[in-house]
Every structure is written in C-alpha cells, then in structure tokens.
Amino acid sequence: MTSVPEDRSPSAREGDRDAAVQRVQEAYTDGLLTHEEMDERLHQVLSAKTGQDIEVALASLPVPDPGRSAGIAAATGRIKRTGAWRVPRKLKVNSEFGRVKLDLSRAVWEYPELDLELNLGTGSAKIRVPRDAVVDLDGLTTALKDSPYQPPRRSDGTGPRIRITGTIGFGKVKIRHAKR
Template identity: 40%
Template sequence: MPIEPRVRISDDDRDRTVQRLQRAFAAGLITREEMDDRLELAFTARSHGDLAPAVADLPDEPVDEVVELNSTSGRVKRAGDWLVPRRLRIISGYGGANLDLSQTVIDHPEIEIDLQLAYGSATIILPSGATANADAVVTNWGNTTCKVPGRPTPGKLHVRVTGQLGYGHVKIRYARKPFN
C-alpha cells in the first residue's frame, strides 16, 4: 500500500532515511556535498512527501532476507565479533542456541530473532543498554525470562524475539561483569 505524501513522518522514518543516505555515501553513490544537502532535507522534513526527494534517485534497498542457522542435534553458537543480520532464524531439532550480541557488529536499530527449537533452550546476551521484547515466544514446556527492559530506547538496539519452543526455555540478559 503506497504511503500518502501528506502523512507526517516519525523519528523512525527519518532515521531510516538517514541510514539509507549514509549507506549510499559509503557506497560512493552520492558526494559529501549531496549527502549534506540530503541530510538537511531529511532532518527538516515533516511529511513523506517532503522526505521522498532525499532518496528518490537512489537504488531501492535490498529486501531484508532472513538468515537461517540450522542444527539437527547440536547447539547453534555465535559470539565475539560477528555481523548480525536484521532477521535471524534459529532452527534446531535437538539442540539450543547461545547468541552473544555483546561484541557484535549490528547495522540495524532493531533486529528480530526467531527461535524454532523442538528440544532445547536459548540464551541471548545483549550489549549494554539494549532492550528486548520476547512476548511473541511460545514455550510448551518451559519459560521465557527477560532480564532487560522491554520498551525500545531511542538510539539503542532493540531485539524482538519470536518463535516456538517445544521443551526448553529462553533467557535474555546483559553480559555479566567480570570479577576484579
């Protein structure tokens, strides 16, 4: 459904446009001067019609793809410096998932992690200040524990956790502080 040009934009609309301009500049599609002009346009726009010219001549952004990590009988583990996709699906028959996002590269203000675990649990470790919402997780024989704030905070990562667990639990927390 097309967006009506007279509809007012939100901060999220403006942020997405700014990020798109930054990616276009990094890819060499626009010059520094064009970037400055377009950013000014984006920051002063009030409606979708005002915002559209800032990106009108740029190529369409690729559609978000879902990155799937599959395991039949082992745990899916990711830690350290890794690039987190905007949408990540973990599928496992007899295993769980350990996802440490505390030292990762995350190019998106919001990411989605979809857990499809038949027999297994998941632990998701977030960077300091990140928020998470796990209301869409269904567990048949287990529970969901989220030890971080659930409401998004402007300028901080927000993680939406969804999915289905047959036998297992989900724990979302910050990284533990090292002992001195």
C-alpha cells in the same frame, strides 16, 4: 630507460579478509559453490596480498545485502555465534534437539533492530544482548512456563531493539544483558 610502474594496490586488510571468508562460506551454504570451489576461493582469499586479490576471489559471487534474512539450523548439536559477527536485520534459528548460544554483545549492528525467530524443539537458548538493548519477548511461545526475563534497572534503552518470536518446545530461553 623506461621504468616499470610499481603496484600501488593497497595490501589486504584483516577485516576485509574476514568478511571475504564469511561471504565465500555463505555462498557455499546457499548452494552457489561446490565444496571444491569453496576450498579454492578460501585459499585465494587467505593467501591474498592485496585487496584486489580478494576482489578477484569474490568476482562472480552476488553482493551481500546486510539487511537480508539469515538462517542458522541444526538438527542436533550446538549452534553458537560469538565475537564480532554481523547481525542481519532478520535472523531465523532452528534446532530440534541442540542448544543455541547467541552472543550479541560484541556483534556488529548494521541495523537498529533485529527480528530473531527461534524455533527450538527440546533444546534451550542462551542469548547475551548489549547492555542497553531493548528486548521484546511477546511473540515467543513456549510449551513450558514462560522464560523469566528482567531488563536491567540501569538500562537507558538506547541500544538495539531485539524482537524475539517463535516457538520453544521443552527448552528454556535465558537472556542476559552484557555488563559492559
């Protein structure tokens, strides 16, 4: 009597599934997938039972480079990134009339530094940074008065370094350190 070998592929983990969804969405944003292809791959990823099923859905996509530059843009409306999202080495944010909210306090930092380029027309930006982050605003120019920023007194400066550059038309930038 012969036995059928059982499938020993590890089950799909939620973190792998989330990363795969992000990778499919980025491929669509970069123009590598049509809308229909993105829908099909998202369905494959979300219904995957094993890690191998997820790999099949991502097979023809380029391997992401976490150090690459990423960009977020909107002519109007809001740009919002919160929660546990991966921070690239360089991030460029463009918004003509909308508001920007970036919460970096719970983000996943793969690099000790972030070069954040803000290009805002009339919108404003609220940026929440980790408690011990070191923020440098020297490269940021604003049409209105400079945005006030005070580093926390109790910060030991051991957190990530964030260099903010770019231009802001008639909006403001508010930077707050997380309490925890």
